[in-house]
Amino acid sequence: MNPVLDIAVRRRLGDFLLDASFTSEGRLTALFGASGSGKTSLVNVVSGLIRPEAGHVRIDGETLVDTGHGVFLPKHRRRIGYVFQEARLFPHLTVRQNLLFGHWFVPRGDRRPAELDKVLELLGIGHLLRRRPGALSGGEKQRVAIGRALLAEPRLLLMDEPLAALDEARKAEILPYIERLRDETRIPIVYVSHALAEVARLATTVAIVENGRIAACGPTADILSRPDLAARPGAPEASSLIAAEVIGFDEPFGLANVKTRAGPLMIARGSLQDGERLKIRVLASDVMLSLKPPTGISALNVLPGRIAEISERTGIGGSTVHLRLICGEALIAARVTAKSAELLELAPGKAVHAVIKSVSVETP
Amino acid sequence: MRLSLIVATTAMVASLPLGLVVALLLARGRFWGKSVLDAVVHLPLILPPVVTGYLLLVGFGRRGPIGAFLYDWFGIVLSFRWTGAALACAVMGFPLMVRAIRLSIEAVDRKLEDAAGTLGASPLWVFLVVTLPLCLPGIIAGMILCFAKAMGEFGATITFVSNIPGETQTLPSAIYTFTQVPGGDAGAMRLTLISIVISVAALFLSELMARMVGRRIAVE
Numbered sequence: 233m234n235p236v237l238d239i240a241v242r243r244r245l246g247d248f249l250l251d252a253s254f255t256s257e258g259r260l261t262a263l264f265g266a267s268g269s270g271k272t273s274l275v276n277v278v279s280g281l282i283r284p285e286a287g288h289v290r291i292d293g294e295t296l297v298d299t300g301h302g303v304f305l306p307k308h309r310r311r312i313g314y315v316f317q318e319a320r321l322f323p324h325l326t327v328r329q330n331l332l333f334g335h336w337f338v339p340r341g342d343r344r345p346a347e348l349d350k351v352l353e354l355l356g357i358g359h360l361l362r363r364r365p366g367a368l369s370g371g372e373k374q375r376v377a378i379g380r381a382l383l384a385e386p387r388l389l390l391m392d393e394p395l396a397a398l399d400e401a402r403k404a405e406i407l408p409y410i411e412r413l414r415d416e417t418r419i420p421i422v423y424v425s426h427a428l429a430e431v432a433r434l435a436t437t438v439a440i441v442e443n444g445r446i447a448a449c450g451p452t453a454d455i456l457s458r459p460d461l462a463a464r465p466g467a468p469e470a471s472s473l474i475a476a477e478v479i480g481f482d483e484p485f486g487l488a489n490v491k492t493r494a495g496p497l498m499i500a501r502g503s504l505q506d507g508e509r510l511k512i513r514v515l516a517s518d519v520m521l522s523l524k525p526p527t528g529i530s531a532l533n534v535l536p537g538r539i540a541e542i543s544e545r546t547g548i549g550g551s552t553v554h555l556r557l558i559c560g561e562a563l564i565a566a567r568v569t570a571k572s573a574e575l576l577e578l579a580p581g582k583a584v585h586a587v588i589k590s591v592s593v594e595t596p
Numbered sequence: 597m598r599l600s601l602i603v604a605t606t607a608m609v610a611s612l613p614l615g616l617v618v619a620l621l622l623a624r625g626r627f628w629g630k631s632v633l634d635a636v637v638h639l640p641l642i643l644p645p646v647v648t649g650y651l652l653l654v655g656f657g658r659r660g661p662i663g664a665f666l667y668d669w670f671g672i673v674l675s676f677r678w679t680g681a682a683l684a685c686a687v688m689g690f691p692l693m694v695r696a697i698r699l700s701i702e703a704v705d706r707k708l709e710d711a712a713g714t715l716g717a718s719p720l721w722v723f724l725v726v727t728l729p730l731c732l733p734g735i736i737a738g739m740i741l742c743f744a745k746a747m748g749e750f751g752a753t754i755t756f757v758s759n760i761p762g763e764t765q766t767l768p769s770a771i772y773t774f775t776q777v778p779g780g781d782a783g784a785m786r787l788t789l790i791s792i793v794i795s796v797a798a799l800f801l802s803e804l805m806a807r808m809v810g811r812r813i814a815v816e
Contacts, residue, residue, distance in 0.1 A: 308719075310714075320708055320711040333725075381715070
């Protein structure tokens with residue numbers, strides 16, 4: 233079985249050296265990194281807009297580029313759907329013509345009847361068909377751009393920060409559609425982002441891009457909670473991503489009981505339904521550690537566990553320590569001061585209680 | 597006057613394909629001698645029209661190198677024929693057309709072309725269905741400019757094909773003839789009015805077409 237993505241490319245762009253290699257099995261692989269880290273250059277290599285000096289690009293076992301064997305498929309023969317940061321719709325065509333643009337160029341042998349209705353329904357853009365791009369809102373444009381890429385029957389969908397140019401309300405409008413895309417179509421997705429919340433919500437696999445290189449690549453929950461990654465300067469705060477299921481409610485107080493692999497938790501009920509599955513995220517700074525089962529505290533969620541990993545001291549003056557605990561079957565990231573770590577004599581294998589101060593629900 | 601319209605229209609239509617190619621080369625091409633091509637295209641704009649007409653006469657006249665070749669192989673004679681007038685007008689209008697088209701091609705967003713490429717369109721298709729429609733206003737403007745220049749062209753035409761009534765006598769040369777004979781004022785005035793009407797109509801038409809196209813591709 234070939235990996236979905238198998239990429240190893242090198243290309244000098246001015247002073248910047250892109251030298252990235254990774255493989256991914258995920259349905260949605262996020263390329264995560266700061267602005268200017270080379271994420272867009274990397275997807276441009278995959279799409280064929282940039283030609284690498286050396287390396288290969290393989291998708292589902294099919295070779296698109298292999299400089300060693302002189303293979304370089306031009307961009308219009310790659311069948312890769314590309315959703316750009318700006319929608320890049322064709323202003324002289326209607327929404328309908330825009331959507332069917334790519335379908336028209338699918339090689340005859342591979343062409344299936346356009347699944348226009350399905351895509352319209354999936355993205356909720358049926359009412360826009362006769363309009364022109366100039367008359368659409370930012371969110372609508374971006375959905376049309378996604379639909380246009382989908383209807384070209386791509387073997388891979390590249391999304392380069394498709395939400396970056398939109399405000400919060402528009403982002404919230406589009407995110408569910410991308411989730412449906414991930415879950416309902418068979419097209420693997422590469423999603424470029426510098427927003428941790430988007431990555432945590434959408435990605436099954438994360439590749440961290442840094443200075444044109446892939447610093448780490450793996451399952452989302454593992455990458456986001458790794459102490460060694462969180463300990464690096466400029467890295468976003470570590471967090472734990474945990475699958476959960478609603479098993480009951482505490483009606484008088486408006487809370488929901490959820491079952492997780494880390495143990496039972498109580499979260500705000502919100503609009504949750506009984507039996508609903510969701511993903512919750514706990515920031516490392518929202519986890520407090522206690523050697524004994526704590527009593528007389530306001531936090532409701534306390535999980536027993538033991539320390540799995542502990543990082544070097546980091547931050548200004550080495551004030552901070554990142555840790556990862558095993559609670560039940562899940563990994564929980566935590567962040568404490570170096571002083572606390574020394575006072576509590578924290579070390580791998582030591583039993584502790586994780587006091588969770590706040591939980592955010594990622595997928596309602 | 598009908599002759600003038602035919603000459604100007606022929607000049608416009610005949611120079612359009614070449615104008616497109618040259619504009620595309622100048623806007624997008626990267627090749628040795630690009631600035632030389634640019635200069636040659638613009639030459640008729642800077643040279644005195646009489647010089648251009650004389651050069652045409654030398655080159656395309658019956659005994660000129662190109663003229664002789666055309667006559668020997670195709671039996672085409674340009675000098676002192678209306679086709680020659682069209683050629684002179686086309687040469688004079690060409691730089692204006694190329695400039696307008698080139699500017700509009702440069703204004704087309706390359707990112708849209710990239711997007712079309714990732715959707716499976718080969719470079720030729722990208723040009724036909726994205727680039728060309730998007731620079732249509734510029735192409736129309738270029739054609740109108742070329743047409744207007746051709747209608748008014750005098751110096752190169754009279755030098756190259758002279759002023760033969762019914763064959764090469766375009767509007768400006770007819771007006772010129774009237775002013776040279778006593779009592780020709782009325783005739784000259786009549787032709788002047790016609791010429792004003794045609795110019796205004798052409799301008800109006802171009803405005804109308806540009807607006808129609810512009811509404812279709814109203815960029816966000």
